[in-house]
Amino acid sequence: MTDQKEIVLRTDSLSKKFGALQVTNAVRLALPRGCRYALIGPNGAGKTTLINLITGQLKPDSGSIFLGGDDITGKSVSARVRAGLTRTFQINTLFPDLTPLEAVTLAVCEREGKAGQFWQPLSAHGAAIDEAFETLKSIGLAAAATRPTRTLPYGQQRLLEIALALATKPRVLLLDEPAAGVPKDESAALFEVIAALPSDISVLFIEHDMDIVFKFASRIIVLVAGGVLLEADPEEVRTDQRVREVYLGKGHHV
Amino acid sequence: MNQAMSANANVDTARQWLKRQSRWSPFEIVFWLALLLPFFLFPTYLPLASQIAIAALFALSVDLILGYAGIITLGHAMFFGLGAYAAALLAKAGWSEPLTGLLFAGVFAGLIGFITSFMIVRVQHLALLMITLGLGVLTLELANAMSWLTGGTDGLRVPRTWPIFNYFRFDLWGYTSYGYTLAVLFICFLLSRLLVNSSFGLALRGIRENVKRMPAIGSDHHRHLQKIYTISAAMAGLAGALLAQTTSTVALDVLSFTRSADVIVMLVLGGTGRLYGAIVGAIIFLVARDQLAGINPQYWYFWIGLLLMVVVLFMPKGILGFLSRLAGRRDND
Numbered sequence: 001m002t003d004q005k006e007i008v009l010r011t012d013s014l015s016k017k018f019g020a021l022q023v024t025n026a027v028r029l030a031l032p033r034g035c036r037y038a039l040i041g042p043n044g045a046g047k048t049t050l051i052n053l054i055t056g057q058l059k060p061d062s063g064s065i066f067l068g069g070d071d072i073t074g075k076s077v078s079a080r081v082r083a084g085l086t087r088t089f090q091i092n093t094l095f096p097d098l099t100p101l102e103a104v105t106l107a108v109c110e111r112e113g114k115a116g117q118f119w120q121p122l123s124a125h126g127a128a129i130d131e132a133f134e135t136l137k138s139i140g141l142a143a144a145a146t147r148p149t150r151t152l153p154y155g156q157q158r159l160l161e162i163a164l165a166l167a168t169k170p171r172v173l174l175l176d177e178p179a180a181g182v183p184k185d186e187s188a189a190l191f192e193v194i195a196a197l198p199s200d201i202s203v204l205f206i207e208h209d210m211d212i213v214f215k216f217a218s219r220i221i222v223l224v225a226g227g228v229l230l231e232a233d234p235e236e237v238r239t240d241q242r243v244r245e246v247y248l249g250k251g252h253h254v
Numbered sequence: 255m256n257q258a259m260s261a262n263a264n265v266d267t268a269r270q271w272l273k274r275q276s277r278w279s280p281f282e283i284v285f286w287l288a289l290l291l292p293f294f295l296f297p298t299y300l301p302l303a304s305q306i307a308i309a310a311l312f313a314l315s316v317d318l319i320l321g322y323a324g325i326i327t328l329g330h331a332m333f334f335g336l337g338a339y340a341a342a343l344l345a346k347a348g349w350s351e352p353l354t355g356l357l358f359a360g361v362f363a364g365l366i367g368f369i370t371s372f373m374i375v376r377v378q379h380l381a382l383l384m385i386t387l388g389l390g391v392l393t394l395e396l397a398n399a400m401s402w403l404t405g406g407t408d409g410l411r412v413p414r415t416w417p418i419f420n421y422f423r424f425d426l427w428g429y430t431s432y433g434y435t436l437a438v439l440f441i442c443f444l445l446s447r448l449l450v451n452s453s454f455g456l457a458l459r460g461i462r463e464n465v466k467r468m469p470a471i472g473s474d475h476h477r478h479l480q481k482i483y484t485i486s487a488a489m490a491g492l493a494g495a496l497l498a499q500t501t502s503t504v505a506l507d508v509l510s511f512t513r514s515a516d517v518i519v520m521l522v523l524g525g526t527g528r529l530y531g532a533i534v535g536a537i538i539f540l541v542a543r544d545q546l547a548g549i550n551p552q553y554w555y556f557w558i559g560l561l562l563m564v565v566v567l568f569m570p571k572g573i574l575g576f577l578s579r580l581a582g583r584r585d586n587d
């Protein structure tokens with residue numbers, strides 16, 4: 001282990017089956033504070049499923065999940081988010097008719113427990129609106145803040161996925177293919193945004209483009225057929241024979 | 255509509271933009287002033303106007319859950335009827351003061367709404383329709399079976415409501431009735447308007463837009479849904495109480511499935527998710543019924559059905575949605 005830092009998120013032999021298919025197989029992982037980890041693996045390896053298990057969209061068959069030392073295995077999705085564990089989605093999961101400003105303001109209000117207040121206008125929550133706007137500005141969405149989400153270009157919608165997650169003030173941020181569907185030149189810019197996220201947030205991102213993975217990840221977890229094949233530094237992954245076979249072997253030059 | 259904002263947007267414009275979304279437009283003021291016209295122009299239609307105000311309040315209560323939170327219901331007459339019976343029974347017990355009666359009915363319907371909300375928030379789509387329909391039918395049959403209390407199919411005669419503020423007597427022509435129902439509608443509208451423009455209203459739109467994302471931004475959205483369902487049930491109860499107090503009769507039809515369905519028709523005609531659709535829909539529906547029933551008492555619903563189909567096919571956002579699109583197009587030209 002190169003990292004002696006405090007572990008913020010840990011899973012303990014997490015397993016899940018869909019029928020006979022073992023999609024998650026005794027996965028152990030540990031994310032230190034402020035890390036930038038990549039989760040890679042071929043299509044159908046179970047990456048999204050693993051995130052669904054960690055964030056509570058799916059219930060594991062066995063195993064446990066710890067956030068900052070607390071067992072959160074039985075908690076609801078929203079309770080995990082409020083505890084600081086947030087994700088984004090591989091396929092846009094946004095609010096089409098809300099503007100980014102409204103959507104992010106909503107996330108801020110939810111975090112502060114103000115979203116149930118029906119007796120004063122939204123404009124009374126000035127601090128939340130300002131924070132939402134600053135969040136949008138910080139990832140380059142200021143100019144799009146008041147346009148309905150459905151009218152935004154796809155790349156900006158991907159950024160909004162991240163902005164919504166940031167508004168929950170996560171300790172751990174799990175990004176499921178943040179650049180999915182984004183042209184290659186744009187996806188580098190998108191990852192610059194991710195690299196610039198506050199340094200105390202632990203980030204685990206899924207990404208298929210190995211150039212990006214090697215550039216932005218300090219450590220890489222390789223998932224194959226639901227199990228962790230290898231967890232290592234980029235250099236080691238680059239040269240590992242098994243990884244070459246299952247993953248890089250498909251004509252990818254490193 | 256033209257919502258473009260310059261690229262050098264800053265925090266101030268963000269705040270202002272959000273504020274602008276809830277500003278009163280001149281159309282709204284004209285609209286409410288126009289609702290006073292029956293007093294002067296059509297005094298013979300005041301009883302109809304009261305019926306419209308009551309139906310509009312009921313439709314408004316449904317718009318809060320259907321138009322804003324995306325909860326489809328086929329049983330909301332349940333709360334309308336509970337409110338009507340609550341007010342009627344309180345009056346029969348010897349207390350005919352209108353405002354406390356109204357409050358009593360609203361609280362009672364809201365309480366039942368809160369209890370049933372635990373069931374409502376757990377289901378969606380067809381299951382939700384069936385649960386709301388089932389609860390509505392159940393309540394109707396219960397009221398029928400408890401005829402010692404509800405008067406069963408004969409209905410209840412409600413003692414005459416006392417003057418409002420001990421001053422405004424309920425007159426035969428319906429001046430007080432319309433003033434009263436319109437005032438309650440207006441107050442509930444103001445509260446609804448505040449609600450939909452609040453952070454809570456934003457959360458409801460979030461639920462309607464993408465319920466799957468809500469937990470992922472940390473929202474306990476079931477609680478939001480329970481809250482709006484309770485508020486909506488209370489408001490439907492107020493509408494039912496107004497009917498009992500202004501017409502002095504309550505029959506089982508206050509709980510009927512037809513009432514639950516009609517209110518949805520009104521909303522779809524007017525346009526959901528914009529509050530005014532409830533009022534416009536109620537006006538169109540009840541005026542059409544009044545006029546058409548005069549021409550052809552048996553087949554008036556045929557025309558409503560036709561109108562409904564035309565609106566759904568050609569104005570998917572209701573008549574108000576259609577008008578605002580026309581206005582928006584003109585703005586942009």
Ligand SMILES: Nc1ncnc2c1ncn2[C@@H]1O[C@H](COP(=O)(O)OP(=O)(O)OP(=O)(O)O)[C@@H](O)[C@H]1O
Nearest residue numbers: 018021023041042043044045046047048049050090
């Ligand atoms: N709800 C489900 N029910 C049944 N099978 C599922 C379900 N979700 C995923 N699977 C299957 O589990 C396997 C893993 O899917 P998952 O989406 O986790 O893969 P992934 O690694 O994220 O793939 P990709 O890189 O394509 O996003 C796949 O074979 C998929 O078909």
Ligand SMILES: [Mg+2]
Nearest residue numbers: 047048049090
């Ligand atoms: Mg995936």
